Amino acid sequence: MSKIEFTHQIAVIGAGVAGLAAATEVARLGLKTALFDDGMLGGLITNVGTLDGPPNHNGEAGADLVTAMLGAALEAAVDYQMGSVAKLTAAGDYWRVSGDEEVIVPRVILATGAQLRHLDVAGEAALMGRGVSQCAFCDGGLYRDKDVVVVGGGDAAFQEALHLAEVCANVTILLRGQAPRARQSFVGKVTGQNNVRLRVHTDVREIIGDDGVDAVRLYDQSLDAEETMAIDGIFPFVGLAPQTTLAPETTKRDDYGGLIVGADMQTDQNGLYAIGATRSQYGGQVVHALVDAQTVAQGIHQAVR
Ligand SMILES: Cc1cc2nc3c(=O)[nH]c(=O)nc-3n(C[C@H](O)[C@H](O)[C@H](O)COP(=O)(O)OP(=O)(O)OC[C@H]3O[C@@H](n4cnc5c(N)ncnc54)[C@H](O)[C@@H]3O)c2cc1C
The missing domain is CATH 3.50.50.60 (FAD/NAD(P)-binding domain)
Known part of the structure; x- marks a missing residue:
């Protein structure tokens, strides 16, 4: 058994829709959860004026959905930490998540999403x-x-x-x-x-x-x-580049840089999960991020029971 004293049971890195939903779900299951946000709360949908599709189908602003999701996370007692995660270090059976604050956890959910690609042309x-x-x-x-x-x-x-x-x-x-x-x-x-x-x-x-x-x-x-x-x-608007630099270099990625995960959203690194736009084969819509969040929470819940 590990002698390490864990600060939390789960660290979620990235407070886009995937990270916000996953942190809320695992916290509701009774797991002490830290959620890291680098200041771009809500991620890609924050600047979408009229959301298309589920969960609400009514064309709400992305920022309104984010506000509601943050409220739900805080109500579920997620430990919300402002500040970018600069380093993620694997140490045997635990992970060290280092930013302004450091947490030590057995499981990390990487929800760092994606960045809009550039044209990469002169000017x-x-x-x-x-x-x-x-x-x-x-x-x-x-x-x-x-x-x-x-x-x-x-x-x-x-x-x-x-x-x-x-x-x-x-x-x-x-x-x-x-x-x-x-x-x-x-x-x-x-x-x-x-x-x-x-x-x-x-x-x-x-x-x-x-x-x-x-x-x-x-x-x-x-x-x-x-x-x-x-x-x-x-x-x-020429596509998205998954943000995966925090994952160890050896973590399996697809040709587009997305992290390859199994059915439980775990990468090939023990205890490292990837959801939403940061993973390979992500569906692309908010609803897919929410499904990823449910899936990872259920898998982790079963694993810790
Ligand atoms: C222009 C546009 C319009 C869209 N419109 C719709 C729509 O109408 N309906 C719909 O369903 N979908 C829409 N989408 C897709 C939707 O936005 C994405 O599927 C979804 O937002 C992905 O969420 P995510 O949480 O996986 O990633 P992201 O939204 O990228 O969130 C990742 C978060 O992690 C943070 N982060 C990254 N690195 C770190 C770090 N080191 N430390 C701490 N935090 C970090 C980022 O700042 C960000 O907040 C649209 C996408 C775009 C680009």
């Missing part, structure tokens, strides 16, 4: 926040009656384009491929907007501007030709 980094944005809800108002480009063909790109269409003069969605991956409900809504157009087989090669965005240099794959398009803003 993007320099103009981030000055014409390049990844939040239509936060920044859309700055582009009232202006022309913007959204890059990407998934749900997030289409959802954000719909939000921009309410304020901008023109929204052009640029796709590298032939067809969008977004759900038909989003595609249908976009098609119904007369100020949104879809342009396929097009790559962004450069974002041009000094103090703000003036134009994008595009490559039209069909014509095998470049062109410059004048715009006022650009919103890249």
Whole structure:
């Protein structure tokens, strides 16, 4: 038996929807739970103006769902710790979770989520926040009656384009491929907007501007030709990169960097679980994060009984 004195029974790293739900579930099962949050409480959905799909189906703001979930976590007596986790160290049959505070636990749930990918083209980094944005809800108002480009063909790109269409003069969605991956409900809504157009087989090669965005240099794959398009803003939504740097390097990952887990959400490291956008094969929606949270809580409950 370990001689280590555990500070908590579970540490959950990341207070997005997956981490908030998992911490609440395990705490409700009677396990002393620490939840670490690096200041971006709620994670990706915090900036979503109108949530699509479950749990509420009524288009509530992401921030409202996060507030309700934090309330539930605190009510379940989750020990909520502000501050980023800088290091996660495996030490035999326990884990040391180090940030501003340190906790020692037999089990860690990694819920550090994902970051929006960048286009990685010239001009993007320099103009981030000055014409390049990844939040239509936060920044859309700055582009009232202006022309913007959204890059990407998934749900997030289409959802954000719909939000921009309410304020901008023109929204052009640029796709590298032939067809969008977004759900038909989003595609249908976009098609119904007369100020949104879809342009396929097009790559962004450069974002041009000094103090703000003036134009994008595009490559039209069909014509095998470049062109410059004048715009006022650009919103890249080209996928998510799982944040897994805290997991030991040897932890198995998929080709996209997501942590590979079993049916109980455990990685190949004993006592290290991964849920939500940080894991391989994540479903992509809030409802999937909630299911992951339930699954990991039930698995841990059975393991400790
Ligand atoms: C633009 C956009 C729109 C979307 N719209 C919808 C929608 O309408 N409906 C829907 O169901 N889904 C939507 N989604 C998907 C949904 O946002 C995600 O599936 C979900 O938020 C993933 O939650 P998560 O908790 O796994 O990860 P995240 O939301 O990424 O949360 C991870 C959390 O961990 C924190 N963290 C990271 N590293 C550390 C560390 N070292 N220490 C402490 N904390 C750390 C992060 O700051 C963050 O708070 C949308 C996604 C995007 C990008």
